[in-house]
Amino acid sequence: MGVGIEVTNLNAWYGANHTLQDINLNIPANHATALIGPSGCGKSTFVRCLNRMHETNPIARVTGTVRMGDLDIYQDTTPVEIRRRVGMVFQRPNPFPTMSIYDNVAAGLKLNGYSNRRALDEIVEKSLKNSALWDEVKDDLKKKSGASLSGGQQQRLCIARALAVDPEVLLMDEPASALDPVSTSKIEDLIFQLKSQYTIVIVTHNMQQAARVAEKTGFFLNGRMVEFDSTHKIFTNPSDKRTEDYITGRFG
Amino acid sequence: MAQEHSAIRRYLLARGNSAIADRVFKSLMVLCALSIFAIVVLIVTELVQRSQLTLHTFGFQFFWKSYFDPTTGLPAYWDPVNGYFSALPFVYGTLVSSLLSLLLAVPLAVGVAVFLTEMCPGFLRAPLAFLTELLAAIPSIIYGLWAVFVLVPLLREYVNPLLVSGLGWTGLFNDQNPTGLGYFASAVILAVMILPIISSLTREVMTAVPHSQREAVLALGATRWEMIRMGVLRNARVGIVGAIILGLGRALGETMAVTMVIGNTPQIKRSMLATGSSMASVIANEFTEAVSDMHLSALIEIGLALFIVTIIVNAIARLLVWAVTRGAPVTQR
Amino acid sequence: MQQGFKMQTRLRWLGDKTATFLAVLSTILVILPLVAIFVYLILKGAHSLNLAFFTQIPKPVGEVGGGMANAIVGSVTLLVIASLLGVPIGIGGGIYLAEFGRGTKFANAVRFTADVLNGVPSIVMGLAAYALIVVPQHHFSALAGGVALGIMMIPTVCRTTEEMLLMVPHAVREAALGLGVPNWRSVLSITVKTASPGIITGCMLAFARVAGETAPLIFTALGNDFWSTSLNEPIAALPLQIYVYAISPYDDWHRLAWAGSLVLIVLIVLAVALVRFVTSRGVLKGAS
Numbered sequence: 066m067g068v069g070i071e072v073t074n075l076n077a078w079y080g081a082n083h084t085l086q087d088i089n090l091n092i093p094a095n096h097a098t099a100l101i102g103p104s105g106c107g108k109s110t111f112v113r114c115l116n117r118m119h120e121t122n123p124i125a126r127v128t129g130t131v132r133m134g135d136l137d138i139y140q141d142t143t144p145v146e147i148r149r150r151v152g153m154v155f156q157r158p159n160p161f162p163t164m165s166i167y168d169n170v171a172a173g174l175k176l177n178g179y180s181n182r183r184a185l186d187e188i189v190e191k192s193l194k195n196s197a198l199w200d201e202v203k204d205d206l207k208k209k210s211g212a213s214l215s216g217g218q219q220q221r222l223c224i225a226r227a228l229a230v231d232p233e234v235l236l237m238d239e240p241a242s243a244l245d246p247v248s249t250s251k252i253e254d255l256i257f258q259l260k261s262q263y264t265i266v267i268v269t270h271n272m273q274q275a276a277r278v279a280e281k282t283g284f285f286l287n288g289r290m291v292e293f294d295s296t297h298k299i300f301t302n303p304s305d306k307r308t309e310d311y312i313t314g315r316f317g
Numbered sequence: 318m319a320q321e322h323s324a325i326r327r328y329l330l331a332r333g334n335s336a337i338a339d340r341v342f343k344s345l346m347v348l349c350a351l352s353i354f355a356i357v358v359l360i361v362t363e364l365v366q367r368s369q370l371t372l373h374t375f376g377f378q379f380f381w382k383s384y385f386d387p388t389t390g391l392p393a394y395w396d397p398v399n400g401y402f403s404a405l406p407f408v409y410g411t412l413v414s415s416l417l418s419l420l421l422a423v424p425l426a427v428g429v430a431v432f433l434t435e436m437c438p439g440f441l442r443a444p445l446a447f448l449t450e451l452l453a454a455i456p457s458i459i460y461g462l463w464a465v466f467v468l469v470p471l472l473r474e475y476v477n478p479l480l481v482s483g484l485g486w487t488g489l490f491n492d493q494n495p496t497g498l499g500y501f502a503s504a505v506i507l508a509v510m511i512l513p514i515i516s517s518l519t520r521e522v523m524t525a526v527p528h529s530q531r532e533a534v535l536a537l538g539a540t541r542w543e544m545i546r547m548g549v550l551r552n553a554r555v556g557i558v559g560a561i562i563l564g565l566g567r568a569l570g571e572t573m574a575v576t577m578v579i580g581n582t583p584q585i586k587r588s589m590l591a592t593g594s595s596m597a598s599v600i601a602n603e604f605t606e607a608v609s610d611m612h613l614s615a616l617i618e619i620g621l622a623l624f625i626v627t628i629i630v631n632a633i634a635r636l637l638v639w640a641v642t643r644g645a646p647v648t649q650r
Numbered sequence: 651m652q653q654g655f656k657m658q659t660r661l662r663w664l665g666d667k668t669a670t671f672l673a674v675l676s677t678i679l680v681i682l683p684l685v686a687i688f689v690y691l692i693l694k695g696a697h698s699l700n701l702a703f704f705t706q707i708p709k710p711v712g713e714v715g716g717g718m719a720n721a722i723v724g725s726v727t728l729l730v731i732a733s734l735l736g737v738p739i740g741i742g743g744g745i746y747l748a749e750f751g752r753g754t755k756f757a758n759a760v761r762f763t764a765d766v767l768n769g770v771p772s773i774v775m776g777l778a779a780y781a782l783i784v785v786p787q788h789h790f791s792a793l794a795g796g797v798a799l800g801i802m803m804i805p806t807v808c809r810t811t812e813e814m815l816l817m818v819p820h821a822v823r824e825a826a827l828g829l830g831v832p833n834w835r836s837v838l839s840i841t842v843k844t845a846s847p848g849i850i851t852g853c854m855l856a857f858a859r860v861a862g863e864t865a866p867l868i869f870t871a872l873g874n875d876f877w878s879t880s881l882n883e884p885i886a887a888l889p890l891q892i893y894v895y896a897i898s899p900y901d902d903w904h905r906l907a908w909a910g911s912l913v914l915i916v917l918i919v920l921a922v923a924l925v926r927f928v929t930s931r932g933v934l935k936g937a938s
Binding site for chain 2: 662663665666668669670672673674675676677679680681683684686687690691694738739740741742743745746747749750751756757759760762763764765766767768769770771772773774775777778780781782785801804805808830832833834835837858859861862863864865868869872889892893896897904907908911914915918919921922926
């Protein structure tokens with residue numbers, strides 16, 4: 066089951082670049098939250114701060130607090146541990162090229178030393194069913210490499226891989242931006258199903274997508290969060306002029 | 318279902334953060350990287366330590382001095398039995414054979430590089446590149462074997478007489494020794510050996526020249542050769558010089574093939590057709606037979622000098638090649 | 651004026667043709683020795699190759715026949731020692747350069763030193779191994795020869811490993827780290843594994859290069875006319891045996907030298923061809 070995320074005074078820098086400024090928001094548990102905004106507005110940086118992925122870049126720096134339930138992820142834990150609880154799906158599908166479909170899904174557990182075969186079989190099957198890929202790949206789980214699938218299938222494989230470690234939060238960084246329309250709608254259906262079990266944060270540049278899948282939406286601009294409200298309110302009656310300009314297509 | 322979830326979650330929560338394993342792993346990798354420096358330090362300290370004797374006795378004179386041999390009435394340089402230790406003939410032999418080999422190899426190497434990058438029909442490019450690559454993979458002992466039994470007789474019978482009659486008046490090609498061994502034979506086999514290195518690096522820097530440079534010159538109505546000369550070679554010249562110096566570094570330290578064809582006599586002769594000895598060849602040839610401490614120390618000091626010279630030459634060459642290829646797309650061979 | 655221009659154009663045309671001719675000529679001149687070397691190796695080597703070559707040890711001077719079985723086994727022994735030393739350290743250094751030290755001054759210095767070390771004459775490596783191992787032990791040994799070859803492998807393996815690791819897309823690393831996999835596990839099980847065909851290729855090239863090295867063995871492994879597998883004693887090696895036989899005055903030994911060279915070059919050409927085959931199919935396994 067998912068947990069809520071509470072972000073207070075979050076600031077982030079890449080080198081001298083102040084990419085996130087004073088972000089405050091509460092992401093509700095077991096719902097989908099969309100983050101929209103023009104490219105370069107800091108929304109990707111923001112989700113990478115939620116599982117400390119930005120720390121893989123040596124020039125990145127962060128201040129402020131991020132709480133998941135009662136856990137302060139910058140004080141009480143380490144990047145490795147928090148990433149096991151916060152799954153991430155990236156912009157471009159990135160299955161492990163040397164691994165079979167099965168091993169891709171099991172990777173998060175196997176690489177962390179989990180070796181119970183029976184349990185792994187079950188988890189792989191359940192994760193692939195949850196990501197709506199099971200019927201397409203069940204016959205060659207161990208025969209085909211993850212890289213041999215189509216782009217849309219690869220992205221669902223990556224979602225299955227993230228689900229297999231049973232995360233509490235699922236971060237998706239523009240998960241459909243590299244996919245065709247049919248694959249995109251499959252991913253959206255998936256998000257719709259998954260949000261009852263996980264807290265989902267999805268970054269997107271596609272406003273219709275945000276409107277379709279998310280209960281809450283935040284609008285980012287130039288490293289600041291301009292507005293955060295229910296999706297319905299943001300798209301029909303935004304309180305900020307800049308949000309309205311963006312929604313109505315006057316810039317970005 | 319919630320039950321099952323928590324089983325995995327409990328397992329993962331119980332897993333540590335691997336901070337120690339990560340730190341140990343990183344330290345190990347740093348150690349491996351440090352080993353590169355350690356090798357250099359090790360070579361220098363060991364060689365300096367083992368050549369103390371000659372370093373102290375002769376100082377830098379070791380590379381300059383000459384002795385006078387009363388029995389022959391001629392200057393002498395190297396005779397471990399009589400206590401003559403001067404590295405001069407070896408330095409001379411190394412320089413002469415290496416520079417002469419560059420003279421032979423550079424025009425050919427640049428020619429091949431020009432042909433392969435600018436003129437060669439597509440279907441020939443891959444096999445020809447593979448062949449030159451293969452030339453670089455042949456061990457020097459096989460070059461030596463081939464030189465002893467094929468090249469040297471060929472030079473002795475056909476080429477050397479021509480050189481003597483044609484260029485003998487210069488004094489550089491008169492004193493032919495009957496075996497065909499000598500500086501010239503070493504230079505020829507060295508040229509064959511360093512050609513692939515020079516030409517493949519030249520090819521690399523030539524392909525790094527932006528295409529717009531070629532088009533700019535062609536657009537002025539230049540012929541293909543003028544385009545290559547002005548558009549490509551001129552822009553790549555720093556890198557080509559680097560490639561040549563890298564070839565020089567290889568030639569200076571080449572051991573087996575030279576040892577087999579240079580003749581191994583510690584003398585200094587003006588004629589390219591005379592026998593001599595190089596720094597590397599004297600080490601290979603005499604090391605296992607050296608019994609006196611002074612003799613061993615002298616050979617190790619020659620090795621030390623060879624090491625320092627090749628390090629400097631290679632460093633210069635690398636810097637020149639990097640200056641040209643840096644920032645350029647990685648060329649796939 | 652008109653005449654002068656025509657003349658000049660003609661000269662330029664001539665210059666172009668001459669340059670093309672010279673480039674073609676130099677290519678032929680370069681290919682010629684290669685072809686000659688192979689023809690001689692095959693002609694002289696093939697008819698000296700027989701079963702005895704692979705099964706017998708050298709006969710004493712004056713007796714016809716004998717083989718290089720001990721030298722082949724000796725070379726294998728030396729190369730195993732060299733690989734045990736050179737491959738792990740080289741790969742470790744490459745991992746450091748690609749995964750930890752990117753852009754740092756230290757990494758640049760390591761990279762540069764490795765490239766420079768690559769050009770150091772092999773005979774100097776032999777001298778270093780002699781001073782390091784033979785002198786303290788007071789005898790020549792297989793171990794010293796193997797160490798000399800192993801040290802030579804390190805810079806080559808290090809640099810190719812780095813190059814191959816840099817070809818692994820960043821997204822693959824992120825995927826592993828995003829799953830909460832510890833960094834060391836991610837590097838070894840994901841990045842290195844993805845680049846493994848390329849890394850193996852690099853190791854093969856380094857291997858092929860030291861397989862033919864003679865100079866560093868002369869005063870470390872020394873050579874041996876008899877069977878020996880002890881690491882503490884002098885050991886025979888194929889290139890060393892070829893050298894001894896090539897400079898000997900006996901025709902029968904010359905014959906064996908050619909045969910040995912043929913065996914050596916076949917092994918090396920196979921390695922190089924394999925490497926080319928693998929790299930032409932893409933360095934990364936399964937990468938689309």
